[in-house]
Amino acid sequence: MSRYQSLRSELLALFDTVTATAEATGAAHTAARLDAARRRLSEGRLTVAVCGEFKRGKSTLLNALLGEPGLLPTDTVLTTRLVTTVEYGVTEEIAVVLEVEEPEDEPAVAPEGPGGDGLSGDPGGRAEPRTVRRIISRSEIKDYVTEANNPHNARRALHLEIRTPNPRLEAGIRWVDTPGVGGMYEEHTAVALAFLPQADALLFVADATQPLTRHESDFIRTASDAAKVDDDTDAQIFVLTKTDLVGSYDQVLAALTDKVVKATGRPAGELTIVPVSAQARLDHLADGDTADWELSNFAALEAALWAALNRRRTKVLLGDALTALGSGTQALIDPVDAAIDSQRRATKAELGKLRDDYLVRQGRLEQLGKSNSLWRSELTAAMTTVRTDLRGQASAGLDQIWLTAYADYLYKKEYLKNPDALVRQISLDAAGLVATLNETAGREAARILGEFTLSSGLSLGSPRFTRLPDPPVPPVDVRTGVGQDERPHSLGRRVREVTVVAGAGGVVGAGTGAGVGALLGTLFLPGAGTAVGAQFGAWAGSIVGALFGAGVGHRHSADEAAKQEREAERGSLKETLTPLRKSQETHLRASVDALVAEMSTAVVTELESRITQERESVNASLARIRETYEAQEQDAEQRVQRLQNERVPLQRTLNRLQDIGAEAARPGADREDRDEHPGGGDGNGDAGEEAGS
Structure with a gap:
């Protein structure tokens, strides 16, 4: 039998023993909590x-x-x-x-x-x-x-x-x-x-x-x-x-x-x-x-897989059982300790003081249990703050995601040319934000419970609640490119730009050509050559200048057209992605509200259950003190011995729970865990034999 199965079997047996003690002593609520925890472990x-x-x-x-x-x-x-x-x-x-x-x-x-x-x-x-x-x-x-x-x-x-x-x-x-x-x-x-x-x-x-x-x-x-x-x-x-x-x-x-x-x-x-x-x-x-x-290579897979899952199962499934058994057993020990303590008091005055202490505790617990108790309004206020903070964190995080999308992703060719990849990246960023929000929510719930523990003196468990789901990905038509009618840089405009630059190039070329031609004409034929050279140079320069200007104009116009088309594609993508952003905003807000409401219910349920359990324990303690008053004429030592005998098995249970907790957390138990395959098999792939259950 594996370590997990051995510890699980022992805990189930301890549940039976402690629950029977709770039922026999009238601790009905404690018995109910123990029974619920036992079912979770048994069906785990x-x-x-x-x-x-x-x-x-x-x-x-x-x-x-x-x-x-x-x-x-x-x-x-x-x-x-x-x-x-x-x-x-x-x-x-x-x-x-x-x-x-x-x-x-x-x-x-x-x-x-x-x-x-x-x-x-x-x-x-x-x-x-x-x-x-x-x-x-x-x-x-x-x-x-x-x-x-x-x-x-x-x-x-x-x-x-x-x-x-x-x-x-x-x-x-x-x-x-x-x-x-x-x-x-x-x-x-x-x-x-x-x-x-x-x-x-x-x-x-x-x-x-x-x-x-x-x-x-x-x-x-x-x-x-x-x-x-x-x-x-x-x-x-x-x-x-x-x-x-x-x-x-x-x-x-x-x-x-x-x-x-x-x-x-x-x-x-x-x-x-x-x-x-x-x-x-x-x-x-x-x-x-x-x-x-x-x-x-399934032999290696099964050896590694079953050993890892055995260890994981031990950590996950035994923790709640240990906590429930520990608090339940302690709730049963406290009245016995109260009886032993009261039996050993020398005078009725001491018994009266002890009774008064428990009456104070009883009154405090009665107040905590009322529907108008202060902790309820404080919890409501705390949860309202948590909801506001989570909403703000969600809104700020989502704003940052979309700021990154607009300022960074839309300027990356891999996303501009593949919008599906852009949607996937935005969705993964949103999933990361949800993970952060879940962590914050869990931390805040633990903090609120911790503060109540300090103010009330009650030890509390960790109520479970669902986590924020990732925002859905609604159908998004993420086509890139713009239509011919939407192109910002039209053909007619490009022709005009090329014509203007070519004309300017021709004028500049004619002036430059005339000067060069006149100089050459003067060198070879002074007088008449100067005029002829200037005229020829102006003609040749205008042609060369116009051609050069046309080339420059065409390149400039093409670059400007490409730039504006990319901007148009980005604008089109922004508009297309708007439903996705709105869907994420709506989903996160609604999910945060639902999660905080569920957290509030879970925390209130745990607090009320612990208050009820503590009241049950205090009432039992007061009953034991009253019994001591009535039994003072009896032999005190004999009564203490009987109480000690009643306490021994409960204390033994607490001690064993500590040992089980240490055993469950003990590292390096690979050998025992490998002995059991929770998935069955005999080490050679046959499903007919189960190596541990």
């Missing part, structure tokens, strides 16, 4: 998003990892914007979530399971339309996820859910196949980025036959920020696919490593980058040829 999944550039082999790789050839379509040129999730189910069920405008004849089934965490409906987190969940077969998957069968997503599919009894999924890994970024439709990138905040780890797929593009490097950086995984090397895994199509991939792997180092800011030694051939693995599944298995 690690979500791994498979992402990368368009047509890099993500679906093929996922089929090979799952040992399910043909599960996801791989032979299509274009795919839709759908996010596809694959997770364990006792029986196979494949469903597509569809957006509908009018009620259908068939019964609508509300999304289940993953739909509760934001995967059903709009992945961007905006207000969801009415949806239906339609059960389909494997053969029908391509009818929804491929552009050929579902052009421009005419079926209005939002999300594909696959649950299957594959043993490689049984340990709780949920795989997410995101739309390929950088494809023909920019909305694919927006959909992928919008999903990433829900991911616990990223599997980035690169292609050995295609050098890593600048867009891919930018996406690695943006995706890591969006998913908030840049603080953990186990949360970022890179795979170089299609190695069977190149003779030697050493140089490609070195180049990929160098670019990933620059994109992530991590040294090469901390990165997990594995070269594989997913097709060779699929061939091995079909024919069992060990040569295909060796060529695939």
Whole structure:
């Protein structure tokens, strides 16, 4: 059994024990919190998003990892914007979530399971339309996820859910196949980025036959920020696919490593980058040829992948359980400590003082629990300030993005000649702004909770709320160039300019030619030669001057025409991009308001729950003090011993929780983690045996 499974099993057992104690002592709210946390740990999944550039082999790789050839379509040129999730189910069920405008004849089934965490409906987190969940077969998957069968997503599919009894999924890994970024439709990138905040780890797929593009490097950086995984090397895994199509991939792997180092800011030694051939693995599944298995290099991939995901799973899924168990156990210990303390008081005066202290705490908690309590208005004011600051930061950031677009990008030939690249860059800049806003929002929520902790003395958890989605990319017609009627420098004007400059050149040439001709005529034939030379020189000079002037005029006119045409193209692009900017402004403002409202609800819910739990604990303490008053005639030492016996298992639980926390954070546990493949397999590619669950 792996380290994660061992710690998880022990924590689940501790939940059972502590919850039973809470129920037996009447601590109903504490028992409810413990039960909710236990369910989260028991049902916990690690979500791994498979992402990368368009047509890099993500679906093929996922089929090979799952040992399910043909599960996801791989032979299509274009795919839709759908996010596809694959997770364990006792029986196979494949469903597509569809957006509908009018009620259908068939019964609508509300999304289940993953739909509760934001995967059903709009992945961007905006207000969801009415949806239906339609059960389909494997053969029908391509009818929804491929552009050929579902052009421009005419079926209005939002999300594909696959649950299957594959043993490689049984340990709780949920795989997410995101739309390929950088494809023909920019909305694919927006959909992928919008999903990433829900991911616990990223599997980035690169292609050995295609050098890593600048867009891919930018996406690695943006995706890591969006998913908030840049603080953990186990949360970022890179795979170089299609190695069977190149003779030697050493140089490609070195180049990929160098670019990933620059994109992530991590040294090469901390990165997990594995070269594989997913097709060779699929061939091995079909024919069992060990040569295909060796060529695939899947042994190295599975060893690195499962070890990293085990460590990541330990960090992500055990943290909340440790916090909930710790606070719940302490809430049960406090009344016992109060009883022991009161039993040891020598006089009733001391008991009275202790009771008064708890009454003060009780009164303070009662005040905190009232609907008109001061902290509620203070929280409202704080959240209003957060919303104003986020709005201002969003507006200023968006202004800077568009200032850069107008003052810099529009003057770069690569963007002026390729407006699609300009839209992509602006969208990536907006995604970076959203990542910054999300970080600010999270930091402000933590600050507000921290200030309440100091003022109230209550230890608080970290409530979760969704993150700002990236602005959508509405259809934008980004044609360059201007029509003939719009050209600022017309042909007639250019002819006039050439004529004027040519005429001026002729006049200057005639004067110069006359002077030169007169001088030469005087030298060869004084008197009559002077007049003849002047006349001939004027004629020749006017012709030469006119020709020279015409050339100069033509060049000047052509340069001016090109310059004005570029300015016209920039102006046309600015006008065309106006809907995109307005869409981003509207989206960010609405999203900031929705996020702050959700933050307020989450913070209030956590505060009210902790106040209720603390009041429950204080009331239990007062009840124990009253019991002490009534039992003072009894043998004090015997009562203390009974209380100590009651306290021992709770304290033992707290001590063990500290040990588990240290164990979960312990580095260098690769050996234990390699012993379990949460994706199944026996180390030689067979899916029939699961090495740990």
